Amino acid sequence: MNLGQSIIEAIESLNANKMRSSLTILGIVIGVAAVIAMLAVGNGAQNTITGSISGLGSNLLFVFRGGTNEEVRNPKPLTVADAEAIADPFQAPSVAMVAPAISGNAEITFSGEKTNTQIYGITPEYELVRNYELLEGEFITNQHLLGRASVVLLGPEVADKLFDRRDGVTGETIRIEGQPFRVLGVLAPKGGSSFGSEDNVVLVPFSTAQTRLIRRQSDRVDLILVQAASADTVTQATDEISQILRARHRVELGADDFTIFSQQDFVQTAQSITNVLTIFLGGIAGISLLVGGIGIMNIMLVSVTERTREIGLRKAIGARKKDILIQFLTESSLLSMFGGLIGIGLGWLIAFVVGQIAAASGTELIPDVGIDAILLATLFSTAVGLFFGIYPANRAANLQPVEALRHE
Amino acid sequence: MSDWVIETKDLRKIYQMGEIEVRALDGVDIQIERGSVVSIMGPSGSGKSTLMNLLGCLDRPTAGEYILDGERVAKMKDDQLADVRNRKVGFVFQSFNLLSRQSALSNVELPLRYAGASKNRREKAIEALTAVGLGDRVDHRPTELSGGQQQRVAIARALINDPAIIMADEPTGNLDSKSGAEIMELILSLNKTLKTTIIIVTHDANVAKQTQRIIRLKDGKVVGVEENL
Numbered sequence A: 001m002n003l004g005q006s007i008i009e010a011i012e013s014l015n016a017n018k019m020r021s022s023l024t025i026l027g028i029v030i031g032v033a034a035v036i037a038m039l040a041v042g043n044g045a046q047n048t049i050t051g052s053i054s055g056l057g058s059n060l061l062f063v064f065r066g067g068t069n070e071e072v073r074n075p076k077p078l079t080v081a082d083a084e085a086i087a088d089p090f091q092a093p094s095v096a097m098v099a100p101a102i103s104g105n106a107e108i109t110f111s112g113e114k115t116n117t118q119i120y121g122i123t124p125e126y127e128l129v130r131n132y133e134l135l136e137g138e139f140i141t142n143q144h145l146l147g148r149a150s151v152v153l154l155g156p157e158v159a160d161k162l163f164d165r166r167d168g169v170t171g172e173t174i175r176i177e178g179q180p181f182r183v184l185g186v187l188a189p190k191g192g193s194s195f196g197s198e199d200n201v202v203l204v205p206f207s208t209a210q211t212r213l214i215r216r217q218s219d220r221v222d223l224i225l226v227q228a229a230s231a232d233t234v235t236q237a238t239d240e241i242s243q244i245l246r247a248r249h250r251v252e253l254g255a256d257d258f259t260i261f262s263q264q265d266f267v268q269t270a271q272s273i274t275n276v277l278t279i280f281l282g283g284i285a286g287i288s289l290l291v292g293g294i295g296i297m298n299i300m301l302v303s304v305t306e307r308t309r310e311i312g313l314r315k316a317i318g319a320r321k322k323d324i325l326i327q328f329l330t331e332s333s334l335l336s337m338f339g340g341l342i343g344i345g346l347g348w349l350i351a352f353v354v355g356q357i358a359a360a361s362g363t364e365l366i367p368d369v370g371i372d373a374i375l376l377a378t379l380f381s382t383a384v385g386l387f388f389g390i391y392p393a394n395r396a397a398n399l400q401p402v403e404a405l406r407h408e
Numbered sequence B: 001m002s003d004w005v006i007e008t009k010d011l012r013k014i015y016q017m018g019e020i021e022v023r024a025l026d027g028v029d030i031q032i033e034r035g036s037v038v039s040i041m042g043p044s045g046s047g048k049s050t051l052m053n054l055l056g057c058l059d060r061p062t063a064g065e066y067i068l069d070g071e072r073v074a075k076m077k078d079d080q081l082a083d084v085r086n087r088k089v090g091f092v093f094q095s096f097n098l099l100s101r102q103s104a105l106s107n108v109e110l111p112l113r114y115a116g117a118s119k120n121r122r123e124k125a126i127e128a129l130t131a132v133g134l135g136d137r138v139d140h141r142p143t144e145l146s147g148g149q150q151q152r153v154a155i156a157r158a159l160i161n162d163p164a165i166i167m168a169d170e171p172t173g174n175l176d177s178k179s180g181a182e183i184m185e186l187i188l189s190l191n192k193t194l195k196t197t198i199i200i201v202t203h204d205a206n207v208a209k210q211t212q213r214i215i216r217l218k219d220g221k222v223v224g225v226e227e228n229l
């Protein structure tokens, strides 16, 4: 018998037991749908997180105080002088731009509206390395820095809270910790929820923050943002910065009192976390696919028993072992393949709904049903059908014709 | 020199039931002439079905030789036996054994499919159905046919591969006397036109009377051969 005929016969036979076939298929549908949905949501989460990390800027390095080694006592704080040393093109040729920043929390008010937000004291470089864009107004400049000007850039969420709008607020005067500041402009939304909201911030000139808002001792900074000259020089820049800071802080080798993270480090950490999550969820979903496979085996065994006489007859008129084997394997594979196809559709739908729910609750998560997930699910479900079909099919193929014909 | 289509020598089938040995066939020597109609009779338990199964290549003997249409089949493997059954043997069962979900046509075609023949299957099946008088019932399912008609479909299926022998196990056993008589008539007329050798196992003396030869079995042995005129 050729394959086309086997498939037609298998469909006829599955069709003769519609209820039973559909319930068996349902087991596979649920398994495959779960796998597809879980992988899609996992991928979506990963895309969102890596996307928001890339949104921070490009080729960035983050320098913090304190070592990864716990034995480092009394880490020296980072200072403006450290930042200036890193900015020196002779000491650190791989560094393109350096942006020291200090940060803290502050209460902001405007005619009765009040909000608490993250406040950053920054230099104009910070706006560049972070790729900030403006909805309106203008950036903080060196003039503002020199004059310790009372000006502020509002994150879009802050503008929403204070003014209920994001335009036409430039020139207004708000109060930060009770002191009046003129609104210089409004930042374009960055989105991203993985680091808390990137949009619920205000930026003020570094010198203004240092002297009047955050009040750091001498010229301490909380964070130095460094942009490497190119993607290829990120590692090199890390080495240069390490050397400069070790020299300036006089630390022994292996006892660094600072930590440098690259954007890539963040992406990798986030990816490994979401990967574990995806594998875990996919694994649980895979178990339900396995259960579906056992359902197929169960039904095929029942079917072999019920059709023993038919098998005997087929053998009597010339069916070989192989023919019977193929007949039953075709049936079980078709069951799982139909289940797989419907499951892919359903999984897609579930992933889409999850995405909608996430969007409705303010988290940006676009589920990503990859072609690889579809291939994987199709292959895996057909393999499940084949694998769990082998035992029943073998049983059928090995029936002795005389005994099979005598059955019932 | 006669032309034997079936020849057995000291054919034995022994079932081991724990301690007890059941000699279902205990040294059977028979020869059946090509183109003849032969019936096998005997009391219940005498070994008729066992002999049918061996002659039809559904089972292997414990010992002895069996030559079917020039092929030694006694020691063949399962798949070789399947091939011999497909090419040389047609079966007609007491309970018809049709696939209930498939049309008369598909049922009749089935041996051709296992033979791997793809040419003119449909035409051949229609021809066979016409030969048994069911040319107008091609697309009916077994459930839509009477018992006599179902047995006709089974006979068409047995004929389709132009076999050397047709084995019929109580072919009229499930039929009323009128349809039974018609089926016997059909079998005999097919033997005349197609020259196919036909072996019928039966309890019915009326059926046996219509065949050319009666082989009588008892306790697994041939106890008599009668020639009818």
Ligand SMILES: Nc1ncnc2c1ncn2[C@@H]1O[C@H](COP(=O)(O)OP(=O)(O)O)[C@@H](O)[C@H]1O
Pocket: B015, B016, B017, B022, B023, B024, B042, B043, B044, B045, B046, B047, B048, B049, B050, B051
């Ligand atoms: N599969 C088997 N296992 C054990 N004994 C069997 C088996 N088949 C047949 N027999 C025995 O062989 C003898 C002949 O049986 P059978 O060929 O069915 O006789 P008949 O068809 O003439 O009634 C009986 O005694 C029966 O019990």
Ligand SMILES: [Mg+2]
Pocket: B048, B049, B050
């Ligand atoms: Mg019997």
